[in-house]
Amino acid sequence: MTCRKLRKLMPLLAGDDLGPRRTRAVRAHVSACPACLRELEELREALSRFKAAAKDESVPDWSEGEWKALMVRAAGGTARDGEKKRAWGGHVLLPRWAAASALGALIGLVVLSVLFRGPGPGPAERPDPPLALADAGRAQDVVSMTMVSQETGLQIVWFFDKNFDYKGEQE
Amino acid sequence: MNETEQELITMVLSGRAEAFEPLVTPYRGPILALAYRLTRDREDAREVAQEAFLKAFRSLGRFDLSRSFRNWLFQIAANEARDRLRRAKRERAAFEAAAREGIAAAPAPEAGRERRETRSGIMRALDALGRREREVFVLRDLQELDIRETARVLGCSSISVRVNLSSARRKIREAIRRDFPHLEEGR
Numbered sequence: 001m002t003c004r005k006l007r008k009l010m011p012l013l014a015g016d017d018l019g020p021r022r023t024r025a026v027r028a029h030v031s032a033c034p035a036c037l038r039e040l041e042e043l044r045e046a047l048s049r050f051k052a053a054a055k056d057e058s059v060p061d062w063s064e065g066e067w068k069a070l071m072v073r074a075a076g077g078t079a080r081d082g083e084k085k086r087a088w089g090g091h092v093l094l095p096r097w098a099a100a101s102a103l104g105a106l107i108g109l110v111v112l113s114v115l116f117r118g119p120g121p122g123p124a125e126r127p128d129p130p131l132a133l134a135d136a137g138r139a140q141d142v143v144s145m146t147m148v149s150q151e152t153g154l155q156i157v158w159f160f161d162k163n164f165d166y167k168g169e170q171e
Numbered sequence: 172m173n174e175t176e177q178e179l180i181t182m183v184l185s186g187r188a189e190a191f192e193p194l195v196t197p198y199r200g201p202i203l204a205l206a207y208r209l210t211r212d213r214e215d216a217r218e219v220a221q222e223a224f225l226k227a228f229r230s231l232g233r234f235d236l237s238r239s240f241r242n243w244l245f246q247i248a249a250n251e252a253r254d255r256l257r258r259a260k261r262e263r264a265a266f267e268a269a270a271r272e273g274i275a276a277a278p279a280p281e282a283g284r285e286r287r288e289t290r291s292g293i294m295r296a297l298d299a300l301g302r303r304e305r306e307v308f309v310l311r312d313l314q315e316l317d318i319r320e321t322a323r324v325l326g327c328s329s330i331s332v333r334v335n336l337s338s339a340r341r342k343i344r345e346a347i348r349r350d351f352p353h354l355e356e357g358r
Contacts, residue, residue: 011340012333015311017318046347047312047340053351054293054313059204060213067199070221074228075188 001029006036014043142167176240183231191228198241201314202248208309209252211294219255223248242316246324249306256302296346304339307332312340 006029012018013026030037062070141162148155159167182190202223207216226247234243297305303325310321311332318336322329 009337011337011344014340015336017311017333017336043340043344046344050293050296050343050347050351051312054208057293059200059207060216062199062203066217070224071192074191074225 001025003029003033003036006030006033007039010036010040010043013040014047177236180231180234180236180240183228188228191231194240195224195227195244198244201241202244205245205248205309205314206252208294208297208313209249209306210255211297215252215255215259219248219251223251226251239320242320242324245310245314245316246326249310249324253302253306292351296343296350299342299346300339301335303327303331304335304342307335308339308343311336 006013006026009018009022009026013023016023018026030040143160143162143164145158145160146155147158156169158169161167176194179190179194183194199220203216203220206219206223207213210216210219223244227244230247234240297308300308306325307321310316310324311318316324318329318332321336322332325332
């Protein structure tokens with residue numbers, strides 16, 4: 001291991017946060033390199049004094065009244081939150097972005113289902129057109145055209161005779 | 172987690188809300204200190220810690236008894252502090268935008284509070300860290316969680332914790348050299 005590589009690892013080494021394999025390699029280098037050893041010791045000292053100073057500094061504390069009020073507030077929330085829990089089948093703490101994404105996906109699905117709704121029931125489900133005549137000979141002279149609306153699935157069948165004269169329609 | 176904590180949790184879940192206070196009292200100081208070190212503001216810290224305890228109470232039914240209760244509380248408080256800092260950043264950005272446009276907007280509460288707050292040297296040094304670096308440094312070095320616990324509390328990988336911890340310690344070292352030479356020299 002080189003001095004340069006060791007210095008990159010030094011902040012983690014100073015807090016004993018390297019894995020055992022790396023620690024062994026680093027220790028081997030440090031024991032043979034007085035400059036790295038000195039730097040490591042200085043870093044350890046500085047960090048340890050900083051931590052001690054941080055722990056000694058005054059941090060805010062609760063007043064007894066404030067703490068009691070908080071506990072009362074927490075306990076007072078039981079019934080309300082319990083009801084919510086039951087209503088939703090369990091309390092779920094979702095981040096706001098997750099809730100927004102879920103809502104967006106739901107709206108997207110609804111829009112897509114409206115835009116790309118498939119055709120309605122196929123012709124087979126419709127009653128036979130009245131002009132699909134029982135007489136096979138005449139039936140050959142009849143031409144039908146079916147229009148299907150992609151938006152609504154509505155079908156209209158137009159019937160024409162062999163001269164392409166309009167004979168009627170059926171929805 | 173110790174047995175007493177398990178018993179107290181069971182009592183709270185069975186409807187005895189009064190058991191919540193002895194359950195969380197050992198953590199009232201550490202949670203407030205964590206919130207203060209993450210938000211760097213006394214008022215914000217108080218609100219974050221309050222919200223963390225209220226959320227802990229509401230979510231206790233989902234707590235995994237095989238986990239450490241302390242780390243679970245830390246996780247809630249860290250998330251709460253992060254949300255609060257994001258909101259404060261958005262508010263500050265909106266205020267600065269309004270100020271740039273010459274709109275006579277009321278000063279953002281955080282801006283005023285920040286000016287009033289007399290920052291300790293430690294807090295100023297923590298200011299030099301990025302959000303994730305600060306979270307990792309506070310949890311690992313000041314709250315003394317190990318790497319795995321820190322990763323779990325922050326919901327990230329151990330590698331990410333190591334990377335951020337390394338850069339946080341490097342920056343703290345620079346801040347010590349620059350602002351606290353007495354700490355370096357051991358005076």
